[in-house]
Amino acid sequence: MKLEAVELIRLNVPLKSAFRTSFSSVNMHEVVWVHAVTDEGEGWAECGANDRPDYSSEYHTGAMAVLREFILPDLFKLGNDLSAEAVAPTLHWIKQHRMAKAAIETALLDAQLRASTTSFAEYFGATRDKVPAGVSVGIMDSLPELMGFVEGYLNEGYVRIKLKIEPGWDYEPVKLVRETYGPDLLLQVDANTAYTRDDFDLLKRLDEFNLLLIEQPIYEEDLLGHAKLADYIETPVCLDETIISADIARDAIELGAAEIINIKPSRVGGYIESVKIHDISVANNIPVWCGGMLETGIGRAANLALAAMPGFTLPGDTSASSRYFETDLTEPFVLVDGHISVPTGPGIGVDPIPEIIERFAVSREWIKR
Template sequence: MKINEIVMRQIQMPLKKAFETSFDSMKFKNCLIVEIHDEDGNIGYGECSTFERPYYNQEFMGGAWSLLENILIPETLAATIEHPDETTKLFSRYHLNNMAKSSINCALWDLYAKENKLALAKALGGTKDKVETGVSIGIQKDVQSLLDAVKGYIEDGYRRIKIKIKPGKDVEYMTAVRKKFGDIMLMADANSAYTLADVDTFKKLDELGLIMIEQPLAHDDIVDHAELQSQIKTKICLDESILTLEDARKAIKLKSCGIINIKVARVGGLTEAKKIQKLGYDNGIGIWCGGMLDSGIARAHNIAVATLQGYTLPNDIAASERYYAHDIINPMIKLDGTFIDVPRGNGIGFDPDTYYMDKFTVKKAVYSKKIK
C-alpha cells in the first residue's frame, strides 16, 4: 500500500430529531472522517465515531483529533503497510483510544479492498448478501410517545426494537411496549445507568421475555454483570465493557453475558472486530453489530463486518434516513424490508457525497508523506 496523503475532517451532521440516552441528548452528530490516499488515486475512508464529550468512554472529539494529528497519522504515513491488520502492532504501545485507532484501521481496510478490486465484505471474509437490522429508540418523554415511535418503526419493517432505558423510565415503558405489540423482538439498553442495588428492576424486566438487556451496569465492569446474569434469565449483552479481545475472553469465562455487541469503533477497528466475533462464535455467544449514530462511512463498514458468520442477531445498522435527512455517502443506505443489501462495489461500496461532506465539514487538515 503506497500511501502518500491523509485528510482528516471534523463533520457535524444535524440529526432529524434529538436522540436521548441516559447520559445526553444530541441534536448533532460530530465525528471525524479520515481519508487515506495512495499513489494510484485510490481513497480509503474511515470514521472516528467518538462523541464531542467523553460520555460513552474516555475518548472525545478534541482528544481524538489531537491524537490522530500528532501521533497516529504521522506514524501511518511513516510506516510501510502491506495489510490493515498491521495497525494492531503499529499502535500497540498506545493504550486505549480505540475509536481514533479504528478510523485509521477502517480507512486502510477500505483502501486495501479497493486496491485489490474487492468488496470490503469479501475482503473481510464475509459470506452474506444481506444483513438484518434493528432500530434503536432513544429515551422518550412519556409512554405514549414511545408507543408511537415503536409503531412507526414496526410499520417501516424493523423486527428487532431496542429501547433506551434509565431509572424511572424502564419497567413501565418496556411493559407498555410488550403489552401493545406482543411477541416482537424487544430489548432494552441501559448504557450503564444501574447498579446491583437495582436487581429488583431487572427481575421485573426479566418477566417481559426480552431478547437481551444491554450494558445494565458500569461501563468498565464484568464482575457485577456476572452476578446479575446469575440472577436473571434474560441474556445480558455487554457493550462498553468489551474494548479488546482479552476483555471478551474474560467476560465469557466469568459468564458475564450471553451476547456481545461489537461496535467497530469501540474495539479499535475491523481487524479486532473480526477476532472478537470469532471468539464469540466459537463459544456460543450471540454477536451483533452496534452503532454510534454513525455517518454512512462507518455504517458502510458495519454492513461489511456484519456479513461474517459470527454475527447471528439483527444489527444496529439503520437506514440513513432513520437519523439524517442527508448523509455523506451516495447512495444513502436503505432498507429492503428488514434487511440491508451488501454492496458489491469495490471497498465500502459507496461514494462520498462531496456536496454534503463539504457542507458538514467544520474543520479540515491535510497531511502528506515526507519525502526522504
C-alpha cells in the first residue's frame, strides 16, 4: 500500500452537557480526524488528543504539527512498503506523540482492511458481536444533579456507572449512589490523577462501597505509589494515564501497580499496541476494559471492535452516541439492552457523513506526498 495524501480535519462537535473531570470541564469535543488516501483506498481515524495538554502531554494542534512535519513525510517515503503494521517501527525514532501515531496507524489500518474486506473485529480476533456498555459520569455542581444523570443513564440501560472523583467530590457522591441503587450496581470511580501518596487513608474509606475499581488515583508516573496503594486498599487499582505502552503495562502488572487495566488505543499508540496489552494482561489474569476519549462514531467504531476481544471482561466507557452528542458524524451507535453492536463492515465499518463533517469542521488541510 502506498500513501498518496492525508487530510487533517479539525472539528468542534458540541457535547449534550458539560463533561467535568478533575482536570477540566468541556462543552465541546474539539478533535482532529485523519483521512488517509492510499492507492488501495481511503481510511479514517479520530485522534485522541484533547484541545489542551491536560489528560496527556498531547493536544490537537500539536498532534497536527508532528503529523505534518515528521510523521507523514516518513510514511510518504516508504512508498509501496507501507502497511499499518509498518507504521510503529518506522516512527519508532519519534519520541512519544502516541496519539498522533495512533491516528495515522488507525486510518491506514482502516484503508488496508477495507481493501481486503476485513473488519477491525476480525483483524483483532474479536469473539463477540456486541459489548456491554458502561457510562462515565462527570463531576457535578450538586448531589441532586448527579443523581438526575445517574438515574437517567440507568433507565437507558447502561450496565455500569463510573463516577469521576476529585478531592471534595468522592466519599459523599459514591456513598449516595451506592445507597440509592444497592449492592448489585456495578460502580467504579476515576480520579484522573487527582490524589497523592498523602491521600491513602482517604481513598481507603471508599473500600466500604465495594467498588469494581478505582481508576488512576495518583500521578501517572508514580508506578510504585500505585503499587503501595494497591497493597493498602481493598478496591482494585486500575491504571489509565500510566499505561502508555505494552512495556509499561508489563512492568505495572509485575510491580502490583495495575490490578486492572483501562486500554485506550489512542493513549498507547494504536490498536496494534492495544492488542499486545490485551494479550499481556490475559496472560497475567489482569482484567481489561476499553476506555474512551468522548469519541465520535469514527473513533467509537474501532473501540467497539477492540472491546469485543475475549480479555475485555469488564464493561467499557464505550457508550452510545446519544450519551455525548445530539448529532454524531456517523450512523449513531445505539444502546440495546445495555449493549452496543460491534460493526461488521470492512475496516472500522462505518462512514463519516459528509454534510455533518461540513457542519462541524473548523479547518481542513491536505498534505500530499
